[in-house]
Amino acid sequence: MAFNPNEHQHLRYNPLKDEWILVSPHRALRPWSGQTETLATEQVPRFDPSNPLCPGVKRASGIVTPNYTTTYVFTNDFPALLEEGPEPDQTEDPLFQTRSAKGTCKVMCYHPHSDMYLHNLSTIEVVAIINEWVKQVEELGQKYLWVQIFENRGQQMGCSNPHPHCQIWSSTFLPNEAKVKDHNLKAYFEKHGRPLLLDYLEKELSKRERLVTENDDWVVVVPYWAVWPFETMVLPKRQIQRFTDLAECQRKSLASILQVLVAKYDNLFKCNFPYSMGWHGAPTGEKRNETHPHWTFHGIYLPPLLRSATVKKFMVGYELLAQGQRDLTPEKAASMLREQYDTRFK
Amino acid sequence: MAFNPNEHQHLRYNPLKDEWILVSPHRALRPWSGQTETLATEQVPRFDPSNPLCPGVKRASGIVTPNYTTTYVFTNDFPALLEEGPEPDQTEDPLFQTRSAKGTCKVMCYHPHSDMYLHNLSTIEVVAIINEWVKQVEELGQKYLWVQIFENRGQQMGCSNPHPHCQIWSSTFLPNEAKVKDHNLKAYFEKHGRPLLLDYLEKELSKRERLVTENDDWVVVVPYWAVWPFETMVLPKRQIQRFTDLAECQRKSLASILQVLVAKYDNLFKCNFPYSMGWHGAPTGEKRNETHPHWTFHGIYLPPLLRSATVKKFMVGYELLAQGQRDLTPEKAASMLREQYDTRFK
Ligand SMILES: O=P(O)(O)O[C@H]1O[C@H](CO)[C@@H](O)[C@H](O)[C@H]1O
Ligand SMILES: O=P(O)(O)O[C@H]1O[C@H](CO)[C@@H](O)[C@H](O)[C@H]1O
Numbered sequence: 275m276a277f278n279p280n281e282h283q284h285l286r287y288n289p290l291k292d293e294w295i296l297v298s299p300h301r302a303l304r305p306w307s308g309q310t311e312t313l314a315t316e317q318v319p320r321f322d323p324s325n326p327l328c329p330g331v332k333r334a335s336g337i338v339t340p341n342y343t344t345t346y347v348f349t350n351d352f353p354a355l356l357e358e359g360p361e362p363d364q365t366e367d368p369l370f371q372t373r374s375a376k377g378t379c380k381v382m383c384y385h386p387h388s389d390m391y392l393h394n395l396s397t398i399e400v401v402a403i404i405n406e407w408v409k410q411v412e413e414l415g416q417k418y419l420w421v422q423i424f425e426n427r428g429q430q431m432g433c434s435n436p437h438p439h440c441q442i443w444s445s446t447f448l449p450n451e452a453k454v455k456d457h458n459l460k461a462y463f464e465k466h467g468r469p470l471l472l473d474y475l476e477k478e479l480s481k482r483e484r485l486v487t488e489n490d491d492w493v494v495v496v497p498y499w500a501v502w503p504f505e506t507m508v509l510p511k512r513q514i515q516r517f518t519d520l521a522e523c524q525r526k527s528l529a530s531i532l533q534v535l536v537a538k539y540d541n542l543f544k545c546n547f548p549y550s551m552g553w554h555g556a557p558t559g560e561k562r563n564e565t566h567p568h569w570t571f572h573g574i575y576l577p578p579l580l581r582s583a584t585v586k587k588f589m590v591g592y593e594l595l596a597q598g599q600r601d602l603t604p605e606k607a608a609s610m611l612r613e614q615y616d617t618r619f620k
Numbered sequence: 621m622a623f624n625p626n627e628h629q630h631l632r633y634n635p636l637k638d639e640w641i642l643v644s645p646h647r648a649l650r651p652w653s654g655q656t657e658t659l660a661t662e663q664v665p666r667f668d669p670s671n672p673l674c675p676g677v678k679r680a681s682g683i684v685t686p687n688y689t690t691t692y693v694f695t696n697d698f699p700a701l702l703e704e705g706p707e708p709d710q711t712e713d714p715l716f717q718t719r720s721a722k723g724t725c726k727v728m729c730y731h732p733h734s735d736m737y738l739h740n741l742s743t744i745e746v747v748a749i750i751n752e753w754v755k756q757v758e759e760l761g762q763k764y765l766w767v768q769i770f771e772n773r774g775q776q777m778g779c780s781n782p783h784p785h786c787q788i789w790s791s792t793f794l795p796n797e798a799k800v801k802d803h804n805l806k807a808y809f810e811k812h813g814r815p816l817l818l819d820y821l822e823k824e825l826s827k828r829e830r831l832v833t834e835n836d837d838w839v840v841v842v843p844y845w846a847v848w849p850f851e852t853m854v855l856p857k858r859q860i861q862r863f864t865d866l867a868e869c870q871r872k873s874l875a876s877i878l879q880v881l882v883a884k885y886d887n888l889f890k891c892n893f894p895y896s897m898g899w900h901g902a903p904t905g906e907k908r909n910e911t912h913p914h915w916t917f918h919g920i921y922l923p924p925l926l927r928s929a930t931v932k933k934f935m936v937g938y939e940l941l942a943q944g945q946r947d948l949t950p951e952k953a954a955s956m957l958r959e960q961y962d963t964r965f966k
Contacts, residue, residue, distance in 0.1 A: 277706040279718065284708045285793060287717035293796040296700065296721055304698035305680070308780030334651070352650035354642065354938070354945050360623040362630045368808070369820045370844055371633035372625065375642055424937035432934025434654030441937065447631060449943035450639040462714070474715050498716055552941040576940055588778025591770035591787065592700070594922055595898040597795035599700050 288499035327437035353379035400529035415558030418444035428548025463568035471570035508573035549577035634845035673783035699725035746875035761904030764790035774894030809914035817916035854919030895923035
């Protein structure tokens with residue numbers, strides 16, 4: 275029998291993390307009798323006087339959220355990172371090492387209306403979100419080595435407020451994921467003289483089996499090494515190192531491709547598709563004036579659903595203790611997303 | 621102001637993974653208005669004629685589960701790893717690497733009764749579970765490089781059958797977590813001439829602030845670098861490389877400490893405390909006759925709950941895209957577990 279990656283188990287290498295994942299396509303036949311999730315389709319009211327992210331509502335800090343009309347950014351009332359605080363002592367013992375961590379956590383509302391998300395905002399309004407992301411990276415990047423923009427969409431992804439928003443956590447240190455990626459991107463660049471993700475994208479554009487959607491400036495793929503069932507990566511067609519390098523036309527085309535991607539996600543299982551998403555680019559802070567030719571700016575979407583709006587993939591025992599494992603192949607996931615309409619179901 | 625690790629944010633180093641985690645104790649004050657979990661306290665009937673893990677019931681494969689009286693092990697009907705299958709071609713492209721994966725996935729029932737778990741089994745019956753684990757590692761370790769025993773307890777941890785059971789996934793390859801740990805344990809041993817985990821345990825036994833429980837042979841600690849709120853590690857007091865090295869008295873003392881640990885977990889939030897747990901030891905298969913002085917056999921418990929039986933810690937946006945983050949300090953978690961009774965609430 276000939277090997278067929280859509281049928282036969284194998285390992286795939288993730289060159290960004292230098293690790294392998296187990297692909298077990300034959301396991302997709304497994305019936306599911308475990309936990310099911312609540313279907314996330316509830317209508318959120320446009321304005322809720324008890325929701326602190328709505329214009330004019332008082333927050334835990336006592337500050338009243340202003341009557342904003344576009345995006346609105348403020349410092350999290352319960353931040354995981356504070357700008358100031360006592361410094362830990364230098365520790366000598368290799369088994370009990372502590373280090374200083376400083377930073378700031380911001381919350382960014384996408385729009386004053388709680389019932390508006392990427393699919394029903396105008397492209398101009400999505401460009402406003404992107405412009406705000408760029409502005410935040412520009413400002414916070416003056417001081418902080420890493421500015422992590424991320425969004426947890428849906429209760430299943432730990433989101434605790436239904437008003438459309440993302441978060442921006444900036445730190446004086448390079449977080450693990452950034453450090454590992456920086457290391458692997460650099461090693462590839464030193465060996466091949468080209469940015470890894472640009473080489474990767476070029477090959478994906480010719481293979482075409484993992485493409486989800488593309489436009490003049492951007493491509494969405496299910497990475498060859500994806501671990502979450504419908505994981506995707508948003509890649510620029512031309513080398514860009516950071517959010518702050520985006521030209522105006524690239525912001526507009528990014529806005530439209532994100533609208534298409536979210537519509538496809540929501541159409542797949544006819545629900546508000548939950549995910550964590552975020553952006554990675556070259557480090558900032560003290561490294562903001564260095565060039566990082568190995569870094570290609572990109573977006574990452576990590577959605578937990580596997581079979582339907584209510585059955586997710588659990589990353590548990592084997593995955594936590596041994597290795598990432600997936601059932602559905604990345605090629606199959608890409609083709610399922612590709613098939614969906616570019617506008618969201620009503 | 622002096623630095624106080626129980627109050628002030630900092631990073632801690634995990635020498636087993638060579639990565640850092642962010643500890644933000646001040647964030648514990650954050651109110652929670654996000655998703656809550658179903659309280660897992662439902663009574664499972666002793667026997668359910670529709671549950672394939674119960675004695676005498678027919679499974680998906682058509683095989684009838686025998687009338688077992690102690691532990692019972694069989695090959696998973698929907699395994700993520702198969703023993704045979706076509707081999708992928710050797711790939712040259714560094715960005716599209718595939719490798720062969722062979723293995724076998726077993727399910728192991730702890731006891732014929734669905735309503736029996738570690739806390740209401742006799743210690744002799746728990747020893748029978750440990751003996752079966754040892755036997756499985758012995759047998760599967762003849763052929764496979766890595767034998768991963770793990771248990772997903774509770775629906776929240778993706779467990780799809782309430783009958784008490786664990787799984788054993790064996791593979792021809794060293795999974796990522798094993799590879800990274802092997803590498804870091806070896807580097808420490810080469811530098812210091814002693815097993816990392818033995819050095820670590822000695823220091824924990826003198827510091828005493830992260831101990832949960834101990835007996836003559838075993839210690840349970842919340843690791844200094846724990847990322848899950850109530851994560852623990854079960855460590856032997858004397859160097860042991862693998863499950864198969866356990867003397868009879870060490871099996872008995874392991875059985876009792878696991879019973880205590882589970883009782884403490886269940887008592888903490890008065891529920892069936894969900895977790896993924898598993899065992900790591902020196903590689904087997906072609907490496908089973910080598911000595912691995914850097915490897916110390918140990919158990920790992922990763923429970924998701926944070927504040928109560930219904931509020932868990934979400935490892936989402938920042939954690940997936942940047943770095944592990946925890947609110948409660950490991951010292952606080954250890955003291956909360958230490959305070960609990962050694963026998964489970966009724
Ligand atoms: O085999 P089970 O218990 O049905 O499945 C559970 O454990 C597996 C191993 O951690 C995971 O891959 C699955 O996502 C999870 O639901
Ligand atoms: O800040 P939020 O949205 O309340 O919290 C959510 O996102 C954070 C960052 O990924 C996580 O640490 C929390 O566990 C999660 O519930």
